[in-house]
Amino acid sequence: MTGAAGALVRVRAGVERALEWTVMLLMAALATAVIVAVIFRKAGAALVWYDEVAAILLAWLTFYGAGLAALKRAHIGFPRLVQGLSRRSRGIAVVVRELAVLGFLAAVAIAGWQVTVGLRGTYLVSLPGVPRALAASAVPLGALVCMVAELLSAFEWRAGLSAHEREGAP
Numbered sequence: 001m002t003g004a005a006g007a008l009v010r011v012r013a014g015v016e017r018a019l020e021w022t023v024m025l026l027m028a029a030l031a032t033a034v035i036v037a038v039i040f041r042k043a044g045a046a047l048v049w050y051d052e053v054a055a056i057l058l059a060w061l062t063f064y065g066a067g068l069a070a071l072k073r074a075h076i077g078f079p080r081l082v083q084g085l086s087r088r089s090r091g092i093a094v095v096v097r098e099l100a101v102l103g104f105l106a107a108v109a110i111a112g113w114q115v116t117v118g119l120r121g122t123y124l125v126s127l128p129g130v131p132r133a134l135a136a137s138a139v140p141l142g143a144l145v146c147m148v149a150e151l152l153s154a155f156e157w158r159a160g161l162s163a164h165e166r167e168g169a170p
Contacts, residue, residue, distance in 0.1 A: 005159050012071070012152045019068040019145070026064060030057040049126035056135040063142020071149035098154045105147045112139030 037050035069075050082093055116139070119132040 008152070008155055008159060012156065015148065015152060016068070016071055019064060019071065019149075022064050023061065023068055026057060026061040030054060030061060033057060049124075052124055052126045056138070059135070060138040060142070063138050064145060067142065067145035067149045070146050071152060073153055094154075094157065098150065101150055102147060105143045105150065109140045109143035109147070112136070112141075112143060116140055 033050060033054050037047050037054070040047050040050075066075075082090055085093055116133050116136045119136050122132045124130045124132055124135065
């Protein structure tokens with residue numbers, strides 16, 4: 001595979017690898033925070049920052065995990081419905097779906113950015129040195145990651161790449 005299709009496959013593979021590592025690190029951080037909090041609570045010294053940090057890690061994990069799922073086309077869909085359409089109708093349905101998803105993600109990114117900017121100068125309650133905007137930035141950044149994943153998948157579909165070719169198989 002050469003040219004634009006080969007470049008698309010390489011970019012997608014790089015994005016997928018980066019998202020997989022990000023999701024694994026976030027899962028490990030969340031699991032560690034939960035385990036540490038349980039140990040401290042059992043020892044009679046509950047951590048004041050645990051709830052806030054765990055909620056933030058879960059938000060980041062949710063958005064980046066959604067981006068990874070979008071890249072792998074692992075979200076809920078209606079493949080039988082689409083497959084039952086004529087070739088022309090199927091193409092139209094896919095384009096309408098992509099535009100709707102990208103529009104929704106753009107709205108989420110814009111709203112998330114407005115919230116993030118609105119939180120400038122405020123800090124977490126339990127960790128006063130951590131800006132709340134850092135925690136809230138999971139929403140606009142995660143929406144952008146999902147948009148990139150959707151666009152990569154759409155370009156692959158448009159290029160006619162099969163799952164076999166996307167995985168880099170000969």
